[in-house]
Amino acid sequence: MLLVLVIVEVKASSIDKERKGSCPMCHQWFMAFFILSEQGYCDLLVTTIVSENPPKYFLELGTSRRLPDVRVVRGQLNGVDITDLICDTNDEIEEFMRKFGCEDLLTWKESKSEQAVEDVFADLYRDFNGLLQTGNTGSVNKVLVNLDRFLQQKGTKFLLKDTFTYADCQLLPKLQHLRVAAKFYRDYEISPSLTHVWKYLQNCYQTEVFQKSVPCDQDIIKHYEMKVPGVKPTGSRNPNLMKETVTLDIPEEAASSFAGASAN
Incomplete structure (x- = not known):
């Protein structure tokens, strides 16, 4: 069975558009989903978005266009197909992370x-x-x-x-x-x-x-x-x-x- 494929989109650098930027929240979620990937809960891609000139697909997602955001490209979680799920607020991303049940990523609500x-x-x-x-x-x-x-x-x-x-x-x-x-x-x-x-x-x-x-x-x-x-x-x-x-x-x-x- 294929793992859930998650894309974390982070703000690009304002100096060099090809590299990740300095946003602390983007850094936080990069690490959290890296841990999930490292422990075999999901596959992970991290991509950068230039906020001032985002790609067409990003504009068409129908989200608030806030970064970071987390998108599911494919997969099921707890028996539910979550393909095309998009989380673009901190609360939504945190709730999504909790659903994986990773003991190292418990939130204050659970620990x-x-x-x-x-x-x-x-x-x-x-x-x-x-x-x-x-x-x-x-x-x-x-x-x-x-x-x-x-x-x-x-x-x-x-x-x-x-x-x-x-x-x-x-x-x-x-x-x-x-x-x-x-x-x-x-x-x-x-x-x-x-x-x-x-x-x-x-x-x-x-x-x-x-x-x-x-x-x-x-x-x-x-x-x-x-x-x-x-x-x-x-x-x-x-x-x-x-x-x-x-x-x-x-x-x-x-x-x-x-x-x-x-x-x-």
Whole structure:
């Protein structure tokens, strides 16, 4: 029996239309459906859509034209033919994901642990945007300290398990945007003393699901170009002119700290 064939359509880069863009929600759903595919629940294709000039078929879908969206090309799920199913809101996509019954992708509706960890980082993206606007780091630091404490107490490779869960799919785009954009615009860095956050990032950076889904630094920087008051990147700091890179390194000070802890 053929697996359900799912297409996840994500926003294309505003710099290079051929590559995936920086949309955090697109990154989240790319990872979630990659996990479903990796575990044999579905076959997966990920395609990019240029929002300003979408292809004809996309305009004819009869949807809200919001991205990301998820489409089913073929297949049955729980005995029901879902060919041509289209989900184009976060709630619809989440409900569709739940129907696969993947234990690693339980939502807060099904898992108290999932709900508890989502509460830990619930304000991170809001506070990160506040940091870009004002330069105030206090709120972001508070969330990261709480996250570090949670990871220390949990003792797993990722947020809830030694495998990726839905919580990781939600947190990682936010953390990567914080790391890249806050450094570029506000010279902010996650403290090396938050060794459990850094160890978590190192574990995530080594996974195929993250490596295949993460946007490049330049697209993340471009994403916030108009959201930082008084900042007009020029010359070598213009994201349109930057060399394509992806930040996956760990600061030496942080790496030394958790390497030493492991040795002990």
